Structure formats: structure tokens, C-alpha cells
Amino acid sequence: xxxxxxxxxxxxxxxxxxxxxxxxxxxxxxxxxxxxxxxxxxxxxxxxxxxxxxxxxxxxxxxxxxxxxxxxxxxxxxxxxxxxxxxxxxxxxxxxxxxxxxxxxxxxxxxxxxxxxxxxxxxxxxxxxxxxxxxxxxxxxxxxxxxxxxxxxxxxxxxxxxxxxxxxxxxxxxxxxxxxxxxxxxxxxxxxxxxxxxxxxxxxxxxxxxxxxxxxxxxxxxxxxxxxxxxxxxxxxxxxxxxxxxxxxxxxxxxxxxxxxxxxxxxxxxxxxxxxxxxxxxxxxxxxxxxxxxxxxxxxxxxxxxxxxxxxxxxxxxxxxxxxxxxxxxxxxxxxxxxxxxxxxxxxxxxxxxxxxxxxxxx
Amino acid sequence: xxxxxxxxxxxxxxxxxxxxxxxxxxxxxxxxxxxxxxxxxxxxxxxxxxxxxxxxxxxxxxxxxxxxxxxxxxxxxxxxxxxxxxxxxxxxxxxxxxxxxxxxxxxxxxxxxxxxxxxxxxxxxxxxxxxxxxxxxxxxxxxxxxxxxxxxxxxxxxxxxxxxxxxxxxxxxxxxxxxxxxxxxxxxxxxxxxxxxxxxxxxxxxxxxxxxxxxxxxxxxxxxxxxxxxxxxxxxxxxxxxxxxxxxxxxxxxxxxxxxxxxxxxxxxxxxxxxxxxxxxxxxxxxxxxxxxxxxxxxxxxxxxxxxxxxxxxxxxxxxxxxxxxxxxxxxxxxx
Numbered sequence: 001x002x003x004x005x006x007x008x009x010x011x012x013x014x015x016x017x018x019x020x021x022x023x024x025x026x027x028x029x030x031x032x033x034x035x036x037x038x039x040x041x042x043x044x045x046x047x048x049x050x051x052x053x054x055x056x057x058x059x060x061x062x063x064x065x066x067x068x069x070x071x072x073x074x075x076x077x078x079x080x081x082x083x084x085x086x087x088x089x090x091x092x093x094x095x096x097x098x099x100x101x102x103x104x105x106x107x108x109x110x111x112x113x114x115x116x117x118x119x120x121x122x123x124x125x126x127x128x129x130x131x132x133x134x135x136x137x138x139x140x141x142x143x144x145x146x147x148x149x150x151x152x153x154x155x156x157x158x159x160x161x162x163x164x165x166x167x168x169x170x171x172x173x174x175x176x177x178x179x180x181x182x183x184x185x186x187x188x189x190x191x192x193x194x195x196x197x198x199x200x201x202x203x204x205x206x207x208x209x210x211x212x213x214x215x216x217x218x219x220x221x222x223x224x225x226x227x228x229x230x231x232x233x234x235x236x237x238x239x240x241x242x243x244x245x246x247x248x249x250x251x252x253x254x255x256x257x258x259x260x261x262x263x264x265x266x267x268x269x270x271x272x273x274x275x276x277x278x279x280x281x282x283x284x285x286x287x288x289x290x291x292x293x294x295x296x297x298x299x300x301x302x303x304x305x306x307x308x309x310x311x312x313x314x315x316x317x318x319x320x321x322x323x324x325x326x327x328x329x330x331x332x333x334x335x336x337x338x339x340x341x342x343x344x345x346x347x348x349x350x351x352x353x354x355x356x357x358x359x360x361x362x363x
Numbered sequence: 364x365x366x367x368x369x370x371x372x373x374x375x376x377x378x379x380x381x382x383x384x385x386x387x388x389x390x391x392x393x394x395x396x397x398x399x400x401x402x403x404x405x406x407x408x409x410x411x412x413x414x415x416x417x418x419x420x421x422x423x424x425x426x427x428x429x430x431x432x433x434x435x436x437x438x439x440x441x442x443x444x445x446x447x448x449x450x451x452x453x454x455x456x457x458x459x460x461x462x463x464x465x466x467x468x469x470x471x472x473x474x475x476x477x478x479x480x481x482x483x484x485x486x487x488x489x490x491x492x493x494x495x496x497x498x499x500x501x502x503x504x505x506x507x508x509x510x511x512x513x514x515x516x517x518x519x520x521x522x523x524x525x526x527x528x529x530x531x532x533x534x535x536x537x538x539x540x541x542x543x544x545x546x547x548x549x550x551x552x553x554x555x556x557x558x559x560x561x562x563x564x565x566x567x568x569x570x571x572x573x574x575x576x577x578x579x580x581x582x583x584x585x586x587x588x589x590x591x592x593x594x595x596x597x598x599x600x601x602x603x604x605x606x607x608x609x610x611x612x613x614x615x616x617x618x619x620x621x622x623x624x625x626x627x628x629x630x631x632x633x634x635x636x637x638x639x640x641x642x643x644x645x646x647x648x649x650x651x652x653x654x655x656x657x658x659x660x661x662x663x664x665x666x667x668x669x670x671x672x673x674x675x676x677x678x679x680x681x682x683x684x685x686x687x688x689x690x691x692x693x694x695x696x697x698x699x
Binding site for chain 1: 608
């Protein structure tokens with residue numbers, strides 16, 4: 001058995017599931033735990049973990065897929081940029097299918113726009129160096145896990161003296177939306193399965209205020225099946241004991257203080273701002289924009305474009321789904337008007353979106 | 364959204380490809396409903412039964428670990444004929460070359476085609492070559508069509524799966540897709556994975572003596588094993604239940620898939636077949652595969668569990684159950 005298989009051991013997983021069932025025996029009102037990271041959402045569906053849990057434990061998905069929470073207005077700006085003749089748009093793959101107000105990047109590519117999928121922002125910097133007559137724009141979307149690599153790409157472009165590399169930044173940061181959700185009286189969350197790799201950057205201490213202010217248990221959890229179920233067991237124990245503290249299940253990667261080097265890089269290249277979240281609204285201090293001293297790399301400032309008027313899609317429940325208030329199956333568009341081929345809402349687009357996961361694995 | 368545009372996903376072999384076939388191509392060109400479609404057409408010409416198939420090859424890059432576009436173009440069409448239980452006889456080939464393409468590279472591709480044809484025992488008997496201006500094509504596209512002799516009276520068909528059938532695959536899944544992906548510019552992954560591109564007609568010939576116990580043969584190319592099984596489930600009106608732990612997957616393929624966020628069930632194969640065999644003959648079928656060089660890693664990966672509207676589900680490694688759908692759009696790497 002290799003290292004990663006040991007986290008997928010059937011006996012261990014079933015043992016954990018049995019323990020959770022014993023712990024929650026006789027619990028009347030189901031305990032509701034929210035995973036806020038899209039990779040957790042995928043892992044839970046991919047391994048069929050819900051089918052192993054007792055009815056007393058309910059897992060719901062939160063706003064942790066970076067593509068899903070990217071607002072229409074951002075896509076509209078990216079689409080306006082890609083229509084400029086000297087612009088090459090570079091992006092991680094998932095963004096291509098996200099619908100804007102009236103088009104998507106995939107559709108623009110079919111019409112002739114130069115849009116390329118890259119696997120690292122440094123590839124985009126290289127592309128800029130190779131194409132001095134073009135302006136290369138990288139779509140900087142993601143949480144604290146991807147933001148440092150994009151900060152690194154800006155520093156690399158500056159070191160190389162490039163003047164044709166830009167980032168359209170729409171980074172989000174994690175603890176703030178969890179505070180908003182915790183304060184929502186319509187929402188019952190008995191504990192958070194906190195993100196794994198985001199926490200490796202920001203550190204588990206970042207969740208402490210949630211436990212103190214909102215009395216909600218937080219467990220930083222890994223992505224393998226044994227991780228997730230052990231995280232759930234830790235949450236169950238806290239919830240039943242009436243405790244609310246931060247615990248680290250994913251101790252092989254995450255530290256209390258996080259990664260100081262990555263944090264310093266983020267603080268240098270980005271500035272916190274009040275970011276708009278698709279379906280949720282503007283949340284104070286919940287995003288990262290490019291700091292003033294790197295403004296020449298900010299696509300929004302450096303390349304002015306006319307952006308079309310914003311149109312939201314009617315009937316789409318992405319917002320409620322991102323808050324964990326309804327499940328994808330409650331959305332009238334799910335599986336009918338909204339499918340992975342022609343998504344209406346962003347939750348159906350990203351491979352880590354709640355609706356895409358439910359469509360692919362959950363039916 | 365603009366629904367008039369053809370998108371890359373329409374060529375992925377997944378749900379979008381099916382939509383394009385169902386809504387536009389089949390209604391315009393053919394009276395055969397989609398549910399009756401297999402890898403090749405069966406023709407009866409004056410009492411002689413033939414299988415006829417065509418396929419175009421646009422792989423990028425054209426040279427990849429374990430093969431190139433040339434042997435792929437031969438093996439692909441040979442395999443489509445073999446999936447009808449036919450004995451491939453001859454192929455045609457059409458080249459579309461881009462102005463400026465290298466003759467030395469073309470010679471290399473032709474040599475591979477010849478070798479592959481000899482290995483499969485087929486003759487390339489007719490062909491055509493066109494050249495398009497620079498920038499109007501991508502180096503080289505190849506089409507091959509093939510004819511095979513159907514010398515059995517079995518009903519091997521995507522609609523023939525029956526409750527109780529065992530699902531057998533002849534070896535590790537996902538090798539071709541990962542070999543091509545790791546050769547692509549910008550990825551620079553040294554996975555050590557070779558494409559599985561190979562002619563399957565010999566292996567199929569070894570399975571035909573199983574007789575009426577052999578219900579379905581299908582090669583899981585674009586869209587991977589998941590998409591092909593879903594097609595069969597829909598065609599036959601059954602539920603197929605997979606057992607994740609029995610799926611043969613190379614550790615290198617597992618590794619690349621987990622780095623890029625891909626699911627090996629959706630990754631393309633070019634030398635694999637899925638066989639649905641009646642339960643009493645399943646072990647015999649497996650033994651026949653194990654004796655063939657292209658079947659030494661063969662495994663039973665699931666079974667047909669009930670009649671339904673067409674469903675595929677999988678018991679996961681950890682004992683959970685999840686649904687398996689067709690590939691949607693292109694399989695894209697994850698973002699974080």
C-alpha cells in the first residue's frame with residue numbers, strides 16, 4: 001500500500017463511520033456541518049461519504065469554490081478584454097465555461113479570441129516574454145492557496161522588466177464569509193470543516209475568532225476520506241460536548257501560524273478590499289486586490305475597456321446554494337436549464353462547484 | 364448564450380458530442396436512431412455481412428510517448444471494426460496536411476501506419492492527400508475508414524447488456540490520455556506513461572469462441588470508461604455497478620490525475636475494450652484475456668445489477684456509493 005492509499009483504507013473509513021454513528025445515537029436534531037472548500041465538496045461526493053454517515057449528521061456545502069463565487073461583472077470585464085486584438089487571456093481551465101452576462105470565454109474563443117489554458121501563472125509570464133507585441137492578462141481567481149503563486153508571477157514579471165504582463169485580480173480570502181454565515185439567523189451550522197490548503201497558508205489561528213464570537217466548532221481537515229471522517233468525528237465530539245474551539249485534524253500539513261513566507265508575499269503584492277461574492281454580495285475585507293505599488297500590473301487599471309451592463313440570471317439559486325441554505329436539487333434550473341454543458345450559474349461550472357459535483361456524482 | 368457555435372467540447376466524446384449527434388447530425392443524415400448506433404455500421408450485401416467504420420485523428424501533439432498520430436489512425440479504426448466482432452480487412456486513409464509540414468515527420472508517421480497495419484493484419488488499399496494553406500490546419504489530420512468481415516452470428520451490440528453480466532476491461536485505464544497530456548507543451552510532466560495504442564482484433568478473435576455469452580464489446584476512447592459505460596447503460600436500459608477497488612490503473616496515471624484534478628474514469632484509452640459477458644462465462648473470458656499479451660492485466664470491474672433507465676454507479680474504495688455520469692464538456696484541470 002502506498003502513502004496516499006493508506007488514507008483511503010476501507011476498514012479505517014468504515015470504522016470512523018461506525019464511531020460517528022455510535023456517538024450520535026439518539027441525537028434528535030441532526031448536526032449540520034458545513035465544508036467551505038470546493039475540494040472537500042468533491043471528495044465527499046467522489047468517495048460517496050454521505051452514504052456512510054448516519055442520518056444524525058448532515059454535511060452541507062459552503063462558498064468555497066473560487067470560480068463559483070466570482071461575480072458576473074468580473075467575467076464581463078475579462079470578456080471585454082479578450083475582444084481587444086492585442087490581448088492574450090490566460091487562465092486556469094475552469095473559468096472558461098463560466099457564463100458572464102451574455103457570453104463566456106469559451107464562446108469568445110470559438111469566435112477567435114486568443115484564450116489559453118495554463119497550469120501555472122508563471123507560464124503566462126513566459127508567454128508575455130515570448131510575445132512582446134501582445135498584452136498577456138492572467139485571470140487571478142482563487143483563495144489564499146492560489147494567490148501566492150499569482151503574487152509570485154507579478155514579482156517575476158517585475159524582475160524581468162516585463163511591461164506586457166497583467167493580472168485581473170479577484171482573489172477571495174477565507175475566514176470572513178464564514179463569519180457572515182455564522183451570523184445568519186436562517187442558517188444552522190453546528191461546525192465548520194475548515195479548508196485544508198487555505199489553512200496551510202493562513203494558519204489555523206485564523207479561525208479562532210469564529211469559535212469565540214459565534215460559538216461554532218472549527219476543525220481544519222484534510223481531503224482524503226479518512227481525513228474528512230476524522231474531521232467530522234472531531235466536530236461531533238465538540239458539538240455534543242457544547243465546546244467551540246479550533247482543532248487541526250490535518251496536522252501533517254497545517255500549522256497554527258501558517259506559512260509566513262507566503263503571507264509576507266501576499267501582504268507585499270496585494271491589499272485587502274471589500275470584494276463582491278457571486279450570490280452573496282459585497283463582504284468587507286474579503287478580497288485581495290493588487291497593491292498600489294504594483295498598479296502597472298493591474299489589468300483593471302492598466303487596460304481600460306467598456307464593460308457591458310450587468311445582467312444576473314433569473315431563477316438561479318447559486319447564492320442560496322453557496323450559503324448552504326438549499327441543496328442543488330432544490331434549484332428549479334438544476335439538471336434542466338442548467339447543466340455542465342450550458343451552465344446558468346457558476347456552481348455548475350467549476351469541477352469543484354457544488355452543483356457540478358451533485359450533477360456528476362450525486363444523482 | 365449563443366447556441367450556434369461549435370465548441371471544443373462538442374468533440375470531446377461526452378455529453379456535448381451526444382447532443383450534437385442527437386439534435387443535428389443523425390436527424391439530417393441517418394434514419395438509424397442514436398440508441399441503435401455502435402462503433403461500426405453492420406451491412407448485409409447480398410448475404411455477405413460486413414462492418415464499416417470511419418474515424419478522424421486530430422491528436423495534439425502528433426508524437427507522444429508510445430505512439431503517434433499514424434499508428435493511432437490505424438489502430439482506432441481497426442478497433443472500431445473489432446468491437447463488432449468483425450475481422451478487419453482493409454482501410455482507406457485521407458491526409459489533410461498544412462502547408463509547411465515536414466516531409467521527414469510525414470515519413471515517420473507513414474512508417475508507423477505501415478507497421479500498425481501489418482501488426483493488425485489489414486491492408487491500406489486506397490487514399491487521398493490534400494494540402495491547406497499555412498494556418499488553416501494544424502500540421503496533419505488523418506481520416507481512416509475500414510471494412511471488416513463479420514463471420515459470426517452473435518448479437519454483439521451496445522444494447523445487448525443483460526442483468527448479471529460481468530464487465531471486464533483488458534488492462535489499465537487512462538494511459539493514452541495521460542501520455543498525450545504529459546507530452547503537451549507547458550506541462551512537462553515525466554510520468555513515464557506510454558500510450559496504450561494497439562490493435563484489439565486479435566484479442567477479440569480470442570473472445571469470439573465464448574459464443575452467445577459475449578453480449579457487448581466497446582472501446583472506451585474519448586470520454587473514457589465512464590462515458591462508454593453510461594452509453595451502454597442507456598442503450599441497454601440497465602444499471603451498471605462498478606467496484607472502484609478492482610479498476611486497474613497505473614500508479615503513474617493515478618499520480619498525474621491527482622495532481623491535475625482529473626478522474627481516470629474519464630481519460631481516453633486507445634488499446635482497451637470493455638466486454639460484457641454472461642456470468643457463467645466471465646471467468647473463462649477473463650482467462651482468455653489473461654493469455655493474450657494485450658489482456659494480461661484484465662480484470663472484472665463491475666456488473667449489470669438491474670434494469671433501469673440507464674444508470675452507472677460505483678462502490679467507492681471506502682465503501683460509499685456514488686453515481687457516474689458522462690464526461691461533460693472537456694475534462695479541465697482544477698483551479699486550486
